[in-house]
Amino acid sequence: MRLSYPSNIKIIRIPCTGKVDILHILRSFEKGADGVYVVGCMEGDCHFNSGNFRARKRVEQARKILETVGIGGDRVWMYNLSSSEGPRFAEIAVEMDKKIRDLGPNPMKLAKKKAA
């Protein structure tokens, strides 16, 4: 298909979105990520039954925590699509890139620069 999507998106492969922990999401912000999105299988299609539902719950919790600490909950999103949806994957990447650009950089980065 040779679809293109924004090059600033770094893909971290995991065996199932059920592997994603709140801590993984929080640490990525601590390390300076501007946004994180989790792309899981369609709801009801998880090979492990509930992996993507677990991921969604964790994404919601991470959003709440990030909102509380002033980073912004809207920097974390969850999407569901099947592995054959390449064009949708590229679409989501563009959508996510725009969302995060609208929000601006992770405030942690500015704070770290100030502190240095």
Add this chain to the structure above:
Amino acid sequence: MIIADKKPIEEIIESIKDYSRILILGCNECVTVCEAGGKKEVGILASALRMYFLNKGKEVKIDENTLERQCDHEYLDELVDQVDNYDAIVSLACGVGVQFAAEKYRATPILPGVDTCFLGATEKRGLWTERCQACGQCILASTGGICPVSRCAKRILNGPCGGSSKGKCEINKDMDCAWQLIIDRLKALDKLDTYEELSPLKDWSTDRAGGPRKIMREDLLL
């Protein structure tokens, strides 16, 4: 086990805002199982607090540690060499752990990071319910293994009361009437005759009515 619930991050932030070197101290026992104060929760809280303070432009050192238990001397002793490095410790253990740590390290404020709730069981992941109030004199043998002290809102010993309706308690439609459960269970065990026997007055001095309790076992004391 002891069931605890996470405190809101805002409340923890408020309690530590005047300190600049903080240790988040987890416990590997009950609070780990009920996902309120184990190693993972320590990591999440520490990460959130680091981001909060950095974002506020305040330099705060936040470290993480999780002990096997906080209610035993030998595990708390592991902190002896580190405790002076901190202005305050946020303990994610139950109230027992928080107090025991505070008794041991008198010069360091030990702040609670969880709300200790009750003695209960894990019905399923994310759902814990109360089963015991540690009244100090177990009557489960005569109540079909269902405790009216912890599960009846009135703690009555010869129930049910008039508020029991269709197996539910009058204080909450979702709450089972403990005495209905007891009767059903005794019926299933073919021991309904036990139900006919009146419970004698309970000695509540072994409960909280007698003040803080202690158990001293001469056979174990050295």
